[in-house]
Structures are given as C-alpha cells and as structure tokens.
Amino acid sequence: xxxxxxxxFLGVGGREWRRxxxxxxxxxxxxxxxxxWLVVFAAGFRAVLGISIMEPYGTYIVYEVYITPGLCCMxxxxxxxxGSLSMVYDxxxxxxxxxLMSPLSRPFLLLCKVLAISLVSLVQVYAFLAIxxxxxxxxxxxxxxxAMPALLLVAMMLGSLGLVLANAVRQLxxxxxxxxFVIFPLFFLSSALYPLWKMQEAGPWLYWLCANNPFTxxxxxxxxxxxxxxALEPLLWCLGLTVLFASVAVFTFNLQRGQGLARPG
Amino acid sequence: MNTSIQAPHAxxxxxxxxxxxxxxxxxxxxxxxxLARGGFHALLGPNGAGKSTLIGLxxxxxxxxxxxxxxxGHSLNRDPRRVRRQLGVVFQxxxxxxxxxxxxxxxxxxxxxGLGRRLARQRCDRELARQGLEARAGxxxxxxxxxxxxxxxxxxxxxxxxxxxxxxxxxxGLDAASRQALNEHVRALCRERxxxxxxxxxxxxxxxxxxxxxxxxxxxxxxxxxADALCRRTESRTLQDAFRRLTTLQDIPAEERC
Numbered sequence: 001x002x003x004x005x006x007x008x009f010l011g012v013g014g015r016e017w018r019r020x021x022x023x024x025x026x027x028x029x030x031x032x033x034x035x036x037w038l039v040v041f042a043a044g045f046r047a048v049l050g051i052s053i054m055e056p057y058g059t060y061i062v063y064e065v066y067i068t069p070g071l072c073c074m075x076x077x078x079x080x081x082x083g084s085l086s087m088v089y090d091x092x093x094x095x096x097x098x099x100l101m102s103p104l105s106r107p108f109l110l111l112c113k114v115l116a117i118s119l120v121s122l123v124q125v126y127a128f129l130a131i132x133x134x135x136x137x138x139x140x141x142x143x144x145x146x147a148m149p150a151l152l153l154v155a156m157m158l159g160s161l162g163l164v165l166a167n168a169v170r171q172l173x174x175x176x177x178x179x180x181f182v183i184f185p186l187f188f189l190s191s192a193l194y195p196l197w198k199m200q201e202a203g204p205w206l207y208w209l210c211a212n213n214p215f216t217x218x219x220x221x222x223x224x225x226x227x228x229x230x231a232l233e234p235l236l237w238c239l240g241l242t243v244l245f246a247s248v249a250v251f252t253f254n255l256q257r258g259q260g261l262a263r264p265g
Numbered sequence: 266m267n268t269s270i271q272a273p274h275a276x277x278x279x280x281x282x283x284x285x286x287x288x289x290x291x292x293x294x295x296x297x298x299x300l301a302r303g304g305f306h307a308l309l310g311p312n313g314a315g316k317s318t319l320i321g322l323x324x325x326x327x328x329x330x331x332x333x334x335x336x337x338g339h340s341l342n343r344d345p346r347r348v349r350r351q352l353g354v355v356f357q358x359x360x361x362x363x364x365x366x367x368x369x370x371x372x373x374x375x376x377x378x379g380l381g382r383r384l385a386r387q388r389c390d391r392e393l394a395r396q397g398l399e400a401r402a403g404x405x406x407x408x409x410x411x412x413x414x415x416x417x418x419x420x421x422x423x424x425x426x427x428x429x430x431x432x433x434x435x436x437x438g439l440d441a442a443s444r445q446a447l448n449e450h451v452r453a454l455c456r457e458r459x460x461x462x463x464x465x466x467x468x469x470x471x472x473x474x475x476x477x478x479x480x481x482x483x484x485x486x487x488x489x490x491x492a493d494a495l496c497r498r499t500e501s502r503t504l505q506d507a508f509r510r511l512t513t514l515q516d517i518p519a520e521e522r523c
Contacts, residue, residue: 004379011376015365022364094360098421100326102377103350109377 008104009112016116019086020123030078030124031131034071038132042067045193054195056227068137069223070192072125072147073215076155077186079124081179083117084162088169107250110163114246117162118155125151143226150225153238154218160245161214167252190215191223214241275338277302277429277461278323283332285318285484292318294484295332300429300463300477305455307472307492308465310481311512316465317357319481320433324354337428350378353422357434361414361421363407367398370406371421378425385424392420396450412443416450423454430454431463436471444471469504478504482512 020027046063057065090096099109129137129144139147165182169175187193189206190213200207210216217237224231276299285293293315300306310316321327323334325345334341337351361370368389375385393399396416406414415435422430432451436444448471454460464471472478474493479486488495488511492504501507 001379003381007376007379007381007385010382011373014376015362015369015373018365018369094356094358095362097324097326097354097356097358097360098374099377101324101349101352101354103346104377104379105346 005104005108008102008109009115012109012112013116013119016083016113016120020120026082027124027127030075031128033078034074034128035131037067037071037074038064038135038137054197056224056229056231064132064135064137066195067193068129068132068139069226070187070190070219072128072151072222072226073154073158073192073219074187075125075128076118076121076151076218077158077183077215079117079121080155080158080162081165081183083113083159084166085175085179087113087163087166088171088175091166092171106253110250110253111246114156114159114163114249117159118152121155121159122148122151139226140228143228146228147222147225150221150235153235153242154222157214157218157238157242157245160242160249163249164245164252167249186213186215189213190219192216192219214238217241275302276300276335277337278463279333279335280319280323281333281335283319283322283329283334285315285322285327285330292484293322296481296484296486297332298479298486298489300461300479303455303459303461304477305452305473306461306463306477306479308463308479308481309467309469309472309508310465311467313483314467314481314512315484316467316481317433320354320356320431320465323431324352325349350425351428353425353427353430355415355418355422355430355432355435357437359414359418361406361418364405366403366405367393367409367417368402370417371424374421375424380425388424388426389420392423396420410443411439412446415439415443415447419451419454429461429463431465433465434467435464436466436468444468469508472504474504480508480511487511 042064087096090099100106102109126144129139161182165178169178189209191199191210192215196207196210196216199210214237217234220231221234221238224234278300280296280298283293283296284291296315296319308316308319318327322329323336323341325341325348329342334348336348339347339351341348362373365373371389371392372382372385375388380388389402390399393402396419398413398416398420401409401413406417409417418435419430419432430451436447439447448464451462451464452473455462466472472492474491474496476492478489478492478495480488480495488498488507490498495511496502496504496507499507499510501510
C-alpha cells in the first residue's frame with residue numbers, strides 16, 4: 001500500500017515538473033522578477049536604506065544582501081500562487097476530476113500537489129541564488145544547504161495558503177483580483193524589503209501587521225537558515241501555519257465537492 | 266486489492282432510493298435500479314433528466330444526500346475509495362491534459378491509482394494497442410482529433426482494470442461516423458472482455474434492440490428492461506416513440522418531484 005502512495009507522489013510530482021519544463025516563460029519570469037529587485041531596485045534603495053549590524057549578519061551588509069532571503073521567498077510566494085491557479089484551471093478544464101477519481105486519500109493527494117509545487121519552487125530559488133552568487137551575494141556554502149529545509153517549509157506554507165485560495169475562488173477570471181489582494185500585502189507588509197525596526201519607526205500598527213504576517217516568519221526563517229542559524233520562533237510559526245493552512249485546504253476541498261465539479265443534468 | 270468475492274449473480278451496480286436536490290430544485294426523486302454483471306447497459310433520458318447528477322453521485326464528485334449506491338457490492342457511503350477502484354469513468358467534459366503526451370496522460374492516471382511504473386507501462390501499451398493509438402503515444406493530446414481523444418479517455422479509464430466502465434454522454438460533440446465507431450468500440454469491449462458498461466445518452470440511435478435500458482425522466486426511473494421489450498410494452502414501433510410516450514407522461518415541475 002505504501003508503494004501505491006509513493007507511485008502516486010511520483011506521478012503528481014512528475015506532472016508538475018513537466019508543466020514547469022514546458023512553460024519556460026514561467027521559469028524566466030520567476031527568475032527575472034527577483035533579479036529586477038536585486039539589481040535595479042536594490043541599487044536605488046541602498047542609498048536610502050542603510051542597514052545597521054543586525055542578526056544574523058555579523059557585520060554591516062549592503063542592501064542586496066538583506067533582501068536576498070526575501071526575494072527567495074518571493075519566488076516561493078509567486079510559485080505557490082501559480083500552483084493554486086493551476087488547481088483552479090484544472091477544476092475549470094475538468095482534469096481535477098481525474099485527481100478526484102483516485103482511490104487514494106484526498107488529503108494525501110493535496111499534500112502531494114503542494115509538495116510537488118514546492119520542490120519545483122526550490123529549483124527556481126537555487127537558480128536565483130546561483131545568479132545572485134555571480135552578482136556578489138555570497139552566503140556561506142553551508143547556509144545554502146541549511147536553507148533548503150527552511151525554503152521547503154516556507155514553500156509548503158505558501159502552497160497550502162494557495163490551495164485555500166484556490167478552493168475559495170469559484171472562477172478563473174476572479175483569480176487575478178484575489179492574487180493582488182494576497183501577494184502584494186503579504187510581500188510588502190513583511191520584513192522582505194526592510195527590517196522590522198524600520199517599520200516600527202513608520203507606525204505601531206504597520207509594525208504589528210508586518211510582525212504578524214506569515215510571510216515575515218517565512219522570510220526570517222530563511223534569512224537565518226541561509227547563514228546556518230536556526231530561528232526558532234519563525235520556525236514554530238511556519239510549522240503551525242503550514243498545518244493550519246493545509247488543514248483548512250483539505251476541509252474546504254471536501255466542502256466544495258460537487259460545486260463546479262459535476263454539473264446538474 | 267479486492268478482498269471480498271462477489272457472487273456471480275450479484276448486481277454490478279445497485280442504485281437504491283437515491284434522492285438529490287440543488288436547493289429547491291429536485292434532480293433525483295428516489296431513483297432505484299440495478300445492473301447485472303457484464304454487457305452493455307444504457308441510461309437514457311432527455312437533457313435535465315438527472316443523468317449527470319446520478320453519474321456525479323456514483324463517482325463521488327457529488328456528495329450523496331439520501332439513498333445508497335453500491336458498486337460490485339461495495340457501498341459508496343461506507344467505502345468510497347474501494348468503489349473508486351472499481352470504477353472507470355469517461356466524463357462528458359474532456360478531462361485530458363492537452364499539453365501532456367498520450368502516454369504521459371495514461372501514466373499520470375496510473376500513478377493516481379498507485380500503479381508502479383513498470384506495470385503502468387505494460388498496461389499503457391496494452392490499452393493503446395487495443396484503441397489503435399500506439400503510433401500516437403508520443404504525441405501531445407492537443408494534436409488528436411475528438412474521436413481519438415475519446416478513445417484515449419477510454420484507454421485511461423481501463424488502465425486500473427475497473428469492474429464497471431461508465432461513459433457519461435461520451436459521444437457528445439463527435440461527428441456521426443466517430444459516434445458510431447466509438448459506440449461499436451465500447452460494445453466490442455463488452456463482448457471481448459466481459460465488461461459491464463453503463464452508457465448514458467440522450468441519443469437513441471446509439472441503442473440496439475437487445476440493450477438493457479434504464480429510462481430516466483424528471484429525476485425518476487420511468488422504465489427499465491430490454492429496449493425491444495420497452496417498445497412492445499408501449500406499443501411503439503421505435504425506441505424513439507417509446508421514449509417520447511414514456512417521457513411526456515412525466516412533465517413534473519422540479520420543485521414538486523422529491
């Protein structure tokens with residue numbers, strides 16, 4: 001029976017990988033977006049935002065170094081949402097029915113889907129880190145290894161959140177609007193582009209929003225892991241939120257049974 | 266995988282007092298019938314009769330509200346995963362991934378049923394050969410015509426060797442020649458492999474006189490039995506006439522059916 005689950009995971013993962021390979025523009029846009037931030041925006045912001053010595057960095061750092069973990073998480077965020085968009089697309093195009101006719105458990109099928117999307121995201125993050133390395137952003141080599149589980153967890157958290165949204169969105173056309181209300185607040189109200197203490201200067205409510213943003217926990221987990229350090233509090237937040245989002249995704253997935261999947265007649 | 270052995274005379278499909286509503290609208294009003302093992306069975310009904318609702322319930326894509334469905338002796342309410350293992354379905358709406366190749370679509374389905382790579386490849390080859398699609402295995406589904414896509418969906422539905430094959434208005438959208446070819450192909454499957462097939466349609470020219478027929482109208486079963494016997498019973502010369510007579514008697518508003 002375990003072998004059946006393994007074969008299923010390989011099948012779902014293989015399909016996500018083939019989709020990714022076939023959609024080369026998706027790969028390039030996933031790379032170009034953070035690279036633009038790194039090369040163009042960061043150059044401008046560097047002059048405005050001085051970064052003092054802070055954890056986990058042992059010395060003064062340039063702005064590009066600061067935003068690299070946030071940009072890694074940006075790739076995970078966009079990919080997680082792209083994955084959920086593909087769920088809505090599958091539902092509209094009918095191929096979701098093929099997944100639902102599997103005799104294996106539906107929570108497992110969803111987990112496979114999220115894990116497969118997350119692994120594809122990891123490939124893109126490391127492609128970005130390789131280019132950033134060439135640009136001069138060089139975290140310790142061991143950090144590149146320790147960041148992997150952190151990146152995977154954050155990808156799972158954001159992928160599960162994407163599934164919750166996919167279950168909530170009835171039609172493909174509504175998806176773009178929902179994404180604007182999710183991706184941009186998550187990204188900009190986080191520690192991805194500016195440290196939290198900078199937000200404290202801007203105002204207490206803005207600081208509160210940033211400090212409690214799930215994306216902030218993800219960015220901080222990756223930031224510390226990229227320098228071989230464990231950030232316990234963000235780790236616990238990410239674990240808890242992943243379980244929460246995944247549970248809500250499974251629950252709402254079961255709830256929507258029959259809505260849009262089978263037509264009356 | 267199937268640990269229980271069913272008696273050879275036990276029905277393959279049992280629909281027992283199944284009701285279903287969409288809000289105030291009643292789609293199925295206490296539908297009951299059974300299909301014997303083996304052979305070609307047809308579920309007939311005009312548009313809106315409740316055919317797709319019944320298929321939705323049988324496949325578990327719709328949540329059951331009342332009544333029971335058993336496939337190969339297994340209750341859908343109590344053991345839905347085992348039921349899904351026994352069921353091969355070709356949906357009315359195409360469900361193939363157009364950007365994957367013919368073989369990739371089949372292997373994806375096989376993996377969702379937990380089949381190992383080697384076994385899946387063997388079965389892919391076997392089903393593609395049966396459907397005459399082996400030469401197209403590497404092509405993207407987007408390149409296939411409607412008839413071949415339907416054949417591919419049948420090949421896919423048979424990969425996990427189901428006990429019951431359900432085709433929900435599978436011939437819709439095909440030209441007359443492809444429709445006939447598909448129909449003959451499914452009948453050949455019944456003859457050669459002893460399969461039980463449930464073919465739903467509103468196109469009566471797809472039905473042969475010796476087919477077992479369940480006629481659904483306004484959410485209720487209005488007749489069942491061999492097509493030629495139904496004609497005799499209703500004193501009709503053709504199945505079309507029998508269908509018209511039986512279905513015009515059932516013009517009940519959806520709100521008053523259940």
